[in-house]
Amino acid sequence: GESVGLHLPTLSVQEGDNSIINCAYSNSASDYFIWYKQESGKGPQFIIDIRSNMDKRQGQRVTVLLNKTVKHLSLQIAATQPGDSAVYFCAEKWNNQGGKLIFGQGTELSVKP
Amino acid sequence: GAGVSQSPSNKVTEKGKDVELRCDPISGHTALYWYRQSLGQGLEFLIYFQGNSAPDKSGLPSDRFSAERTGGSVSTLTIQRTQQEDSAVYLCASSFQPNTEAFFGQGTRLTVV
Numbered sequence: 001g002e003s004v005g006l007h008l009p010t011l012s013v014q015e016g017d018n019s020i021i022n023c024a025y026s027n028s029a030s031d032y033f034i035w036y037k038q039e040s041g042k043g044p045q046f047i048i049d050i051r052s053n054m055d056k057r058q059g060q061r062v063t064v065l066l067n068k069t070v071k072h073l074s075l076q077i078a079a080t081q082p083g084d085s086a087v088y089f090c091a092e093k094w095n096n097q098g099g100k101l102i103f104g105q106g107t108e109l110s111v112k113p
Numbered sequence: 114g115a116g117v118s119q120s121p122s123n124k125v126t127e128k129g130k131d132v133e134l135r136c137d138p139i140s141g142h143t144a145l146y147w148y149r150q151s152l153g154q155g156l157e158f159l160i161y162f163q164g165n166s167a168p169d170k171s172g173l174p175s176d177r178f179s180a181e182r183t184g185g186s187v188s189t190l191t192i193q194r195t196q197q198e199d200s201a202v203y204l205c206a207s208s209f210q211p212n213t214e215a216f217f218g219q220g221t222r223l224t225v226v
Contacts, residue, residue: 031212032212034214034215043117043206043218043219044156044204044206045217049213051212089156093211093212095211099144099161099168099211100146100158100168100171100172101158101161101206103148103155103156105155106155
């Protein structure tokens with residue numbers, strides 16, 4: 001099916017370090033992007049979103065960066081904690097094709113205590 | 114309810130039987146999405162509703178799959194003559210407007226034996 005690609009399928013970090021999860025999106029017409037966190041056996045949980053008129057947005061311990069020139073999205077997690085261990089998905093809104101939300105394959109983040 | 118509700122949470126069915134999966138979106142949310150997630154994989158887009166209409170049905174894998182939404186609220190995903198490859202977690206999400214965060218239910222785990 002349609003999907004957004006990710007650079008790194010797995011990421012292992014030490015507790016307290018910063019994590020960076022990358023995503024390459026495919027549709028230059030997309031103007032809305034979301035990061036989700038999915039823990040085992042649960043549905044995806046919204047983390048943070050960003051619109052294409054911005055290049056950076058900050059939340060609590062998380063920052064999303066958007067580079068439209070190279071169609072790249074990243075999620076930065078500060079002071080990574082064991083509870084951050086999960087699979088992270090980026091998603092883009094295909095506004096030129098009815099508005100469907102297309103997801104990437106996911107990056108598994110593992111936090112070592 | 115407070116969140117997106119999906120039922121049943123688990124469904125085991127025999128090959129060849131029809132199944133119906135239900136999604137109750139957050140009250141007032143106009144956009145509704147269905148996705149399929151196989152074990153360890155990303156989210157495969159199936160169909161998207163804006164109100165009662167479906168601008169994009171391109172993700173439905175075959176004509177055995179159909180979905181409807183009535184009253185701008187509850188949606189049902191029907192799979193006819195189920196096959197073993199239909200086994201997956203089916204996730205539903207809703208958002209207030211198309212370009213706002215989409216919230217997910219916990220999913221229905223479908224197993225075809």
